[in-house]
Amino acid sequence: MSDDLLVACGLRKAYGSRVAVQEVSLVLRPGEVLGLLGPNGAGKSTTVGIISGLTVPDAGSVTLSGGVTLASDPMAYKRRIGLVPQDIALYEDLPARMNVELFGALYGLAPDVLKRRAAEVLAMVGLADRARDKPATFSGGMKRRLNIACALVHDPDILLLDEPTAGVDPHSRNAIFDNLEALKRAGKALVYTTHYMEEAERLADHLVIVDHGRVVASGTQAQLFARLPAVQRLRVEIDGEPDEVALQGLPDVTRSGQRLEIAVADVGHDTSALLAALAQRGVAVRGLATARATLEDVFLALTGRQLRD
Template sequence: MDGALTLTDTRSDRGADTPAAVLDCAGLTRSFGDRLAIDDVSLRIAPGETYGLLGPNGAGKSTTIRMVCGLLTADAGTVTVAGLPMTPGAPARALVGYVPQDVALYPDLTARENLRFFGHMYRLRGKQLAERVAEVLDLTGLTDRGGDRVESFSGGMRRRLNIGAALLHRPTLLVLDEPTVGVDPQSRHAILDSVRAFGAAGMAVLYTTHYMEEAERICDRVGIIDHGKLIAEGTPRELVAQVAERDRVELTATGNLPGFATACAALTGVTHTDSGDGMVTLLVEDGRAVLPAVLDAAERADIAVRSVQVVEPDLESVFLHLTGTSLRE
């Protein structure tokens, strides 16, 4: 795939009266038994806006997405897409293109056969279906591979075709659930450029990711969800302003990292700590000033530090500040 996907302006065949918000979620609440999974979540996405929904595993992202797509009914609250109420089987579902985290393709079918199958699901037929399939193969850079089985595709090619399947009916709202997991850097770069192009063409995009740099690169606004509640929302710049001048110190190390993180939490200037995957992450008021004390604490705890990085405030710092953990798989 040599470049980003391009997209015809999705507003051209929707009429002139574009609603103020493509997606409007108001007071969404959902429980599973005694567990409150989503607690009064409200968010809006305007035409042409890419909205990033970030949160730790189990925070409620997938449940929110399922309610947005009409796959799950809320206990309370409403979802409307382009002014239409979203419920299972409602007409509003036809306005949504959903790209699940797991690739939803048939490996023993060709790319073209997969697209024709999903096109039939969207009630596309005849010449219109043929034109849309050809358009999506071109958009995804897979025209030359249209007759090949998906089982022969690389991970990046499968991800691109997975996105293409959700674009067949030219949705008003595109929902992407971690679309770059497991792809090569070139395909990942192309997918991100493509998402930006979708917004430029007027499509509203709801995007979840485990990669904070993706949210910083493509999202106009970001919502952070934790324990089922939307705890922060704004542009990346607005959210970064919440952590003032705090830096993030990242140490790659071996040893008792949870104990080391606890020891660091007692140091002057350290406001948050997190450990996992061979790393300790600290949110501090002045990274360079606190670093000597952190390294002394590492030596006392018999921690072997392999690398240290001081990062100025960014979305990862905001996430650590608000949730007490880093955003990682």
């Protein structure tokens, strides 16, 4: 479509006999956050490496709007993409401002533009008051935010973030989320890899779930939840531990000690019938809570694995 900012088709990458990415395709539009989800080793980082131009695929293509590819115009392609790698990539003994200016100089920014942009992106990530300080003195969360500033200094259309909250505290994580949501409002397009479903649920407009290098599901959150037989859950605290016979015939029940978790289509409609069924089977209920399904449930239903496996 004409409003597609990035189109990746049939990406494949193998390292010897190990296939890291197999037939991965995705589409990114302006102002959209695409969540790339999967367990460790699923192929997320390899996919990001291919899109950024750091990894050469064995097959497939990545095309930016206007028909720009890495092969047709490498500099134009890379100027439109900013990368926040999984591992922190900074010069620890250079002041924060000099780190940002160094990365900007690699993209050919003029000196006056470079100084202005460095000041803007440091302010954006909340590090303006630490511009003269060295990253060696920063916390892990501050280093992550400085990495984001370095990736933004050349004002790219697309920002690739490979697990940018790894190893940071909750306060820093929320600060990073605030930065990314502001970028989205400004029209930037983001690809965000993670194996934490709560991050994707907060940020992502569109989701691509990968496992063993392949796409197992793609769509909006609503579309993915629609693939579940039930998207709400009833958590029931019970007295004692009923035998399996007492639980037979109940829909999609999992048991952990004295807690039952039952998948239901409509909590308001189904709860009374389930409680009646439990009472008839001699199961005494002492507590009740409700919850909705998560992306972890979607992934488990599709693959039988947890996202963090």
